[in-house]
Amino acid sequence: MKGYDITRDQLDEIAAMLGLEHIGVVSARRLDELEPVLRRYYDEQRDSGFEHPFSESRLDPHALMPGVQSVLAIALPYHIASESLRHPTGRRHGSVSAYARHTDYHRVLKDVLLRLSAQLEACAAQPAQFLPCIDTSPLVDRAYAAAAGLGAIGKSGMLITKTHGTYVFLGVLLTDLRVEGAEGMRTALPGETDICGACDLCLTACPTGALLAPYTLDAKRCLSYVTQEHGIVPPEFRAPLGRRVWGCDTCQTVCPRNDDRVVPTAFGPPVAPLDFPDLLEILTLSNRALMKRIGHTAAAWRGPAIWRRNAIVALGNARNVEAVPVLITYLAHARPELRAMSAWALAKIDSESNRAAVRQAYEVETDEKARCEMAWALS
Numbered sequence: 001m002k003g004y005d006i007t008r009d010q011l012d013e014i015a016a017m018l019g020l021e022h023i024g025v026v027s028a029r030r031l032d033e034l035e036p037v038l039r040r041y042y043d044e045q046r047d048s049g050f051e052h053p054f055s056e057s058r059l060d061p062h063a064l065m066p067g068v069q070s071v072l073a074i075a076l077p078y079h080i081a082s083e084s085l086r087h088p089t090g091r092r093h094g095s096v097s098a099y100a101r102h103t104d105y106h107r108v109l110k111d112v113l114l115r116l117s118a119q120l121e122a123c124a125a126q127p128a129q130f131l132p133c134i135d136t137s138p139l140v141d142r143a144y145a146a147a148a149g150l151g152a153i154g155k156s157g158m159l160i161t162k163t164h165g166t167y168v169f170l171g172v173l174l175t176d177l178r179v180e181g182a183e184g185m186r187t188a189l190p191g192e193t194d195i196c197g198a199c200d201l202c203l204t205a206c207p208t209g210a211l212l213a214p215y216t217l218d219a220k221r222c223l224s225y226v227t228q229e230h231g232i233v234p235p236e237f238r239a240p241l242g243r244r245v246w247g248c249d250t251c252q253t254v255c256p257r258n259d260d261r262v263v264p265t266a267f268g269p270p271v272a273p274l275d276f277p278d279l280l281e282i283l284t285l286s287n288r289a290l291m292k293r294i295g296h297t298a299a300a301w302r303g304p305a306i307w308r309r310n311a312i313v314a315l316g317n318a319r320n321v322e323a324v325p326v327l328i329t330y331l332a333h334a335r336p337e338l339r340a341m342s343a344w345a346l347a348k349i350d351s352e353s354n355r356a357a358v359r360q361a362y363e364v365e366t367d368e369k370a371r372c373e374m375a376w377a378l379s
């Protein structure tokens with residue numbers, strides 16, 4: 001078609017060659033309709049702190065790449081059978097969210113977007129500029145994915161695709177090529193699409209009530225955030241964490257738009273010890289050995305200490321008596337949050353039998369917050 005560097009047919013051909021089922025494009029424009037949503041998110045302090053602060057570059061791709069003409073969005077499925085999300089019995093194993101069980105999606109999506117860029121440039125037969133954005137850019141990936149027609153935003157806030165439900169990673173590619181696509185399309189406002197209908201299973205199932213209302217997440221209450229935020233876990237989230245070591249899938253596992261189909265995935269098979277890791281092993285492996293296990297996944301970016309902290313909470317929730325000796329050694333760990341959480345876990349497992357060990361630790365504790373936790377464990 002005239003006026004475009006790449007027609008929709010050409011884009012479809014390239015997508016088929018790269019095995020991309022979900023691809024869409026919008027002409028580069030400021031997402032005005034996102035502004036009130038985004039402003040409210042920050043004004044109501046529902047942000048997690050992991051996303052970029054509010055700025056023009058969150059709304060307008062021109063602020064990221066002058067001369068940008070088109071915004072392509074892709075979704076890569078990583079769905080795994082719900083069977084594999086079911087926790088094994090026993091008190092020894094934690095759980096890792098489905099998204100973090102295989103090769104880090106940032107790497108995989110970047111590779112795909114670079115290959116897509118190369119194909120587009122070759123097809124347009126002219127030098128072009130590209131900026132792949134995966135997760136860490138200021139752009140709101142879901143808003144572009146929805147605008148590009150990959151799916152609709154559900155009440156959980158998740159982008160829901162027709163064929164793979166919510167179990168997709170999103171990537172965005174900015175380019176100065178004019179790619180034929182959805183001109184002037186805008187993201188549907190909450191409730192404008194009928195993707196969820198009357199269903200509100202995600203809202204009622206969320207273990208912490210983080211979904212305050214449809215499309216309204218309080219990120220700081222989301223257990224995915226809680227597993228990633230350093231420090232002592234606030235008391236109200238300890239029991240809801242259960243045995244989660246990384247991430248939370250509850251709003252996805254209850255979503256009727258997800259089903260049990262196992263799809264071929266670009267991410268390789270889940271890494272066996274990562275689906276339900278041995279909690280005691282997490283506490284006894286060296287930092288280096290632990291990072292060797294998890295380093296290639298999206299669950300490693302906060303380092304090994306946070307895995308240990310979450311494993312301690314999980315062992316407390318599992319009331320795992322076998323863990324007592326190692327938890328006692330953690331009462332003397334160099335990190336105060338690990339000492340504090342160990343005192344909590346020991347009290348959960350058996351406050352009477354573990355009292356002497358916690359008291360001993362309390363008497364030499366110098367960190368104020370850890371001392372408070374120990375005092376609670378003794379009370």
Ligand code: B12
Pocket residue numbers: 031033034035037038041048050051052097098099134135136137138139140141142143153156157158159160166167168169170171187188189190215216217219220222224225228246247248249251
């Ligand atoms: C920070 C962050 C988090 C934080 C905060 C989450 C949040 N606010 O949603 C925490 C750590 C809690 C988190 C959790 C998860 N995350 Co996250 N996260 C991000 C990140 C980096 C930024 C999100 C952000 O800017 N939020 C600001 C708010 C306002 O935007 P939003 O939540 O993305 O989208 C909202 C708007 O689109 C809005 N909206 C509603 N109506 C309307 C109407 C209009 C007109 C518009 C424009 C928008 C709009 O609805 C959405 C929900 O509020 C994005 C990557 C990115 N750069 O976008 C990944 C991303 C959103 N996360 C992702 C994933 C997979 C997850 C988890 C499933 C991981 C897990 N299993 O533990 C959970 C899901 C929790 C949930 N229900 O949202 C995927 C989502 C894929 C999908 N299918 O939607 C993303 C896109 C990463 C990626 N590149 O694939 N995440």
